[in-house]
Amino acid sequence: MRIFRLTNKGWVGNFAIINNKIYVLLSDPITALKIYSEGKDIPLGPEVSISLDDLLNKDYTFKDLRFTKPYDPPEVWGSGIVYEVARARYSEEDVAMIKGRTIYELVYDAERPEIFFKGTANRCVGHGEPIAIRTDSEWTLPEPELGVVIDSSGKILAYTISDDVSARDLEAQNPLYLPQSKIYNGSCAIGPFLVTPDEIGNPYSLDISMRIIRNGQVIYEGSINTSRMRRRIEDQIKYLIRNNSVPDGTLLSTGTAIVPGKDKGLKHSDIVEITITKLGIQRTPVVKLNL
Ligand code: DO4
Numbered sequence: 405m406r407i408f409r410l411t412n413k414g415w416v417g418n419f420a421i422i423n424n425k426i427y428v429l430l431s432d433p434i435t436a437l438k439i440y441s442e443g444k445d446i447p448l449g450p451e452v453s454i455s456l457d458d459l460l461n462k463d464y465t466f467k468d469l470r471f472t473k474p475y476d477p478p479e480v481w482g483s484g485i486v487y488e489v490a491r492a493r494y495s496e497e498d499v500a501m502i503k504g505r506t507i508y509e510l511v512y513d514a515e516r517p518e519i520f521f522k523g524t525a526n527r528c529v530g531h532g533e534p535i536a537i538r539t540d541s542e543w544t545l546p547e548p549e550l551g552v553v554i555d556s557s558g559k560i561l562a563y564t565i566s567d568d569v570s571a572r573d574l575e576a577q578n579p580l581y582l583p584q585s586k587i588y589n590g591s592c593a594i595g596p597f598l599v600t601p602d603e604i605g606n607p608y609s610l611d612i613s614m615r616i617i618r619n620g621q622v623i624y625e626g627s628i629n630t631s632r633m634r635r636r637i638e639d640q641i642k643y644l645i646r647n648n649s650v651p652d653g654t655l656l657s658t659g660t661a662i663v664p665g666k667d668k669g670l671k672h673s674d675i676v677e678i679t680i681t682k683l684g685i686q687r688t689p690v691v692k693l694n695l
């Protein structure tokens with residue numbers, strides 16, 4: 405099953421795709437995912453005819469019917485330095501060291517993963533909606549990641565594309581600035597779809613790719629396969645929920661391995677395009693926030 409939401413002038417509708425047919429979904433997405441994970445029938449309305457390709461490829465300035473985030477995650481968390489590439493690229497910066505090693509090298513080798521709070525639904529945007537650069541950041545990067553939606557026991561209910569947009573200059577200045585680097589308006593993009601585990605199969609076989617487009621030109625392109633993930637998703641979830649009650653529908657963004665350089669920081673009006681096998685494409689324009 406795939407779940408998505410459309411919006412138009414304040415109206416938001418939930419939809420489910422089952423066996424290539426699109427139905428109105430008569431419950432909120434988290435409830436539907438829970439029911440589906442228990443093997444029960446989800447409440448469906450009539451079948452509808454919608455051209456998803458048209459909606460996915462529409463101009464971002466449109467004001468009428470469009471995609472929005474596929475649900476409102478009550479909490480969003482992130483994992484850090486999950487891939488070897490991230491360890492290496494983050495360590496290239498002039499960053500904090502402990503006993504002669506960068507904090508990123510240390511956490512990569514440690515048993516305990518880096519897990520951080522990333523925000524709430526109001527910081528998240530959906531396909532076609534703007535991700536943001538803080539007013540006080542000169543180097544902000546998108547981080548294309550596999551997102552997992554879990555229930556309060558840690559069971560995976562669905563997968564999605566998530567973009568852990570980060571003010572990299574702030575966290576490089578001082579690790580204590582991590583929350584300000586990670587959590588602000590427009591710092592997370594999710595969707596367009598929530599896809600249930602039965603449709604994904606092996607989550608360690610997915611291609612993630614990203615392009616940054618500026619004035620119609622691709623200025624950065626990168627890709628990775630989730631088989632390169634060193635920290636298993638189960639391990640990340642185990643630490644996330646240890647002594648920490650999370651609500652049903654919590655989103656965990658499972659770390660990036662696509663790390664553009666300092667010269668590829670986002671600029672106002674860029675477009676970020678992320679694709680993940682079986683999860684589709686997420687396109688978001690970039691805005692620089694005003695004071
Ligand atoms: O502290 C660094 C955050 C790393 C991160 O977000 C990632 O590896 O994806």
Ligand code: MG
Nearest residue numbers: 547568659660
């Ligand atoms: Mg990240």
